[in-house]
Amino acid sequence: MIRDLSMPIYEVMSTLRAVRRLKTDPIPDAVLNRILQAAAWAPSGGNTQPWRIVTVRDSAIRRRVGELYRPQWQAYGAQARQNLAQLTGDARAKQERMLDACDYLGEHMGDAPVLLVFCFNPDLMAITDADLGRPSVVGGGSVYPAVQNAMLACVNEGVGCTLTTLLCFAEDALRSLLEIPQGWYTCAVMPLGYPVLGGHGPISRRPVEKLCYADTFGSRLDLDAISAST
Numbered sequence: 001m002i003r004d005l006s007m008p009i010y011e012v013m014s015t016l017r018a019v020r021r022l023k024t025d026p027i028p029d030a031v032l033n034r035i036l037q038a039a040a041w042a043p044s045g046g047n048t049q050p051w052r053i054v055t056v057r058d059s060a061i062r063r064r065v066g067e068l069y070r071p072q073w074q075a076y077g078a079q080a081r082q083n084l085a086q087l088t089g090d091a092r093a094k095q096e097r098m099l100d101a102c103d104y105l106g107e108h109m110g111d112a113p114v115l116l117v118f119c120f121n122p123d124l125m126a127i128t129d130a131d132l133g134r135p136s137v138v139g140g141g142s143v144y145p146a147v148q149n150a151m152l153a154c155v156n157e158g159v160g161c162t163l164t165t166l167l168c169f170a171e172d173a174l175r176s177l178l179e180i181p182q183g184w185y186t187c188a189v190m191p192l193g194y195p196v197l198g199g200h201g202p203i204s205r206r207p208v209e210k211l212c213y214a215d216t217f218g219s220r221l222d223l224d225a226i227s228a229s230t
């Protein structure tokens with residue numbers, strides 16, 4: 001067991017936000033080990049744990065991953081900036097700040113001291129919604145809890161992190177760079193590093209009553225308000 005290192009869990013959950021400006025300082029092995037252990041504790045369908053993490057610390061490989069990410073972000077970010085035109089006031093300013101941070105990560109992904117590349121193997125998954133004629137998400141449920149556990153551990157450790165998925169567009173290049181075998185695919189790349197600015201902190205999310213219903217979809221759920229809700 002890992003003891004006496006923990007922030008209160010609700011504080012961890014409610015301050016997990018994307019931290020995209022990261023220092024180049026190394027992450028101590030003991031800290032990285034706890035983050036990876038948290039991932040390994042995650043549940044998965046049938047407990048098959050159909051995921052692996054390639055922990056990239058080699059600077060040349062990190063730089064190459066960063067070079068693969070940059071054009072993906074540039075293309076996505078250009079579209080996102082166009083969509084800004086529909087926003088005004090605070091909402092626009094907030095979105096602009098986020099895009100500035102995304103631009104920074106787009107340029108500096110390879111400078112983060114650690115990149116966690118999450119891989120998965122669908123042959124090891126029971127994907128119960130595979131044939132329903134709609135986008136399948138159940139398989140991801142055996143991988144993203146590990147991603148989330150790693151991020152929660154990062155908050156606890158004061159390590160900045162962001163879940164990124166744009167590198168799926170460059171999966172073939174990532175596969176050959178990291179020697180990922182056939183049958184395994186990628187679903188997230190998470191840069192880790194100590195934060196340049198404030199790090200994890202307050203988040204902006206919809207209130208519970210907008211997201212959760214009573215008994216039937218859309219029916220209002222009346223619960224006592226949680227004073228700490230964001």
Ligand SMILES: Cc1cc2nc3c(=O)[nH]c(=O)nc-3n(C[C@H](O)[C@H](O)[C@H](O)COP(=O)(O)O)c2cc1C
Nearest residue numbers: 016017018019102105162163164165166167203204
């Ligand atoms: C499935 C998923 C994919 C994401 N992909 C990216 C990404 O490719 N690049 C990036 O900078 N952020 C990415 N993010 C981070 C989100 O943009 C971020 O969590 C969201 O805007 C909320 O911001 P906050 O977590 O800072 O509150 C992703 C998050 C999720 C959950």
